[in-house]
Amino acid sequence: MACTLSRRKRELNLSQPSDSLSYRDAGVDIDAGDRLVENIKPFAKRTMRPEVLGNLGGFGALVEISKKYKEPVLVSGTDGVGTKLKLAVESGRHDDIGIDLVAMCANDLLVQGAEPLFFLDYYVCESLDVDVAERVIAGIARGCEIAGCALIGGETAEHPSAFPPGEYDLAGFCVGMVERTGLISGADIAPGDAVIGLASSGPHANGYSLIRRLLRETGTQLEQDFDGKSTFADALLCPTVIYVRPVLQLLARHAVRGMAHITGGGLVENIPRVLPDSAQAQIDLSSWKQPGIFRWLQDAGGLDERELYRTFNCGVGYVLIVADEDAQAVIEELGAAGLDAWHMGVMGARREGDPPIILSGE
DSSP states (O other): OOSOHHHHOOOOOOSOOTTSOOTTTTTOOHHHHHHHHHHHHHHHHTTOOTTEESOTTSSSOEEOOOTTOSSEEEEEEEEOOTTHHHHHHHHTOOSSHHHHHHHHHHHHHHTTTOEEEEEEEEEEESSOOHHHHHHHHHHHHHHHHHHTOEEEEEEEEEOTTSSOTTOEEEEEEEEEEEEGGGOOOSTTOOTTOEEEEEEOSSSTTSSHHHHHHHHHHHTOOTTSBSSSSOBHHHHHSOOOOOOHHHHHHHHTTSOEEEEEEOOTTHHHHHGGGGOOTTEEEEEEGGGSOOOHHHHHHHHHHTOOHHHHHHHSOTTEEEEEEEOGGGHHHHHHHHHHTTOOEEEEEEEEEOOTTOOSEEEEOO
């Protein structure tokens, strides 16, 4: 045939004619995206694990299953950081919000005993600011380093006219692995077990729609003094604690019967998620002192106790349920690993019609 591909082949001129419409004219800067990918490669490289095959930038990321697992079970999770992003943008504090993103996903995987293996992020904005995006993704990489998982890829997208200028959104996806025999389901929780609390660093990444409303209604500015030592921005934008490494080390030495990540829904809704029908969590609210930011939120909004404890973590970011005889050793080991841990309650028997959790003692 006369019209073959080889005969029609021509050299493509990649230079842009001055009068030609471009993707950049429509609001998407491919060159900026390429610069961002190059800039974040060193951050991602620091998070690599031996199971990861290939380099950042491919169409798909490759991860092999570690030979250390005999009966591996994959555990996956996805999450975002909600409207805490609004405060990060408003204050210009973009460096730590990526840690929150990793924490929301990795801590959820940990609840079932899983070791986070790899993480992917989704960053979407109105117009790409390479400096801001680099700071955010560097924070994601730091979170991955803390959690011990590899940042193996993600997506950066520009959606012109879809966001207010300067704003962006984040989502994360994490995959972990656990030995089938090491899965933690909560099924073994029994009356008499001890409930151990692990301290949060603040509201973490939950309740921020209410927090932002209270800031507006009280006229409180983020850089306003909070307690003589820190500002409201310091108290509200402190990144979520990533509990992964210390708890995984603990699981290698102690039998943990159940765990809960205290996120949206607070203590009231998250602890019951891991309880069998026969067990009731009896939480002593006097066993810890709430960080001052939670009392400010309660007073500013006139929140009753139940609303406070079902919206915020109130100083408890993670919960473990262990046999009573193991409780003190668990608390001491977590403390040695740098986590503030304490005995915050006990498991009681639950009869039909009983609530799964009781808060008392404050």
